[in-house]
């Protein structure tokens with residue numbers, strides 16, 4: 001919301017849980033968007049509905065299979081139809097977890113092969129939008145990180161561990177493209193402003209092993225914590241994950257001119 005407003009857009013935000021005056025209550029499990037927002041009163045240009053809802057991450061979806069399918073698939077399909085019926089356009093946030101990680105980097109034309117429920121839900125909605133609302137925008141992201149110490153994300157986890165002098169566990173062999181959350185917000189705005197439709201990969205073009213990113217972080221922080229490489233079993237995941245994720249963002253960069261923030265800059269801003 002902050003990013004879109006700073007770029008001059010009129011923004012209406014919804015919330016399920018936070019009772020603030022400036023956000024409209026909306027629970028995807030129970031509400032219809034047109035009962036909450038009066039689209040007829042929005043007459044000023046194109047209307048996009050940025051759908052950032054997920055029932056939860058990989059394990060939450062797996063542990064609550066019926067409810068997560070209801071929210072992430074059944075109710076999201078209803079939302080998609082409702083968005084089309086008011087002539088607005090759906091911006092759906094998808095994930096690199098639509099792939100199994102065996103052949104990276106992945107581009108938009110690659111076959112989907114999700115390993116877990118979360119990725120399967122994303123695949124089902126991507127296909128639904130392709131068939132029913134081709135004017136929609138689907139943006140696939142990889143690992144999103146922040147650059148602030150007062151928010152919860154990968155770097156703040158490592159920071160907490162490093163300050164406590166604790167070892168940092170690292171999934172052996174995992175690769176990722178940490179993408180700054182502010183870049184994600186900007187990319188969503190650019191996608192709308194450029195009137196994109198269809199599927200785009202939105203991820204930092206840099207790709208690292210998790211071990212390398214942890215080392216970069218510890219070096220920049222002047223910390224010397226142990227980094228323990230462990231296998232997936234030791235991390236106690238409830239559902240499977242691809243070991244490697246890497247999205248090729250060339251199509252999005254060509255369409256928008258987007259510049260992604262390098263990981264070294266994300267780390268230095270975080271530590272500063």
Ligand SMILES: NC(=O)c1ccc[n+]([C@@H]2O[C@H](COP(=O)([O-])OP(=O)(O)OC[C@H]3O[C@@H](n4cnc5c(N)ncnc54)[C@H](OP(=O)(O)O)[C@@H]3O)[C@@H](O)[C@H]2O)c1
Pocket residue numbers: 015016017018026027028029030051052053054055056057071093094095096140141142143144145
């Ligand atoms: N974070 C990443 O690294 C990443 C990577 C790839 C793709 N994505 C995708 O990007 C989107 C945003 O991710 P995120 O990390 O911000 O996820 P998140 O922190 O789990 O936030 C999900 C949001 O969905 C809301 N929500 C859940 N059930 C709802 C319902 N029934 N009705 C209305 N709202 C509901 C939650 O509201 P409450 O606050 O009330 O619980 C929360 O605000 C998701 O679609 C996710 O799959 C994220």
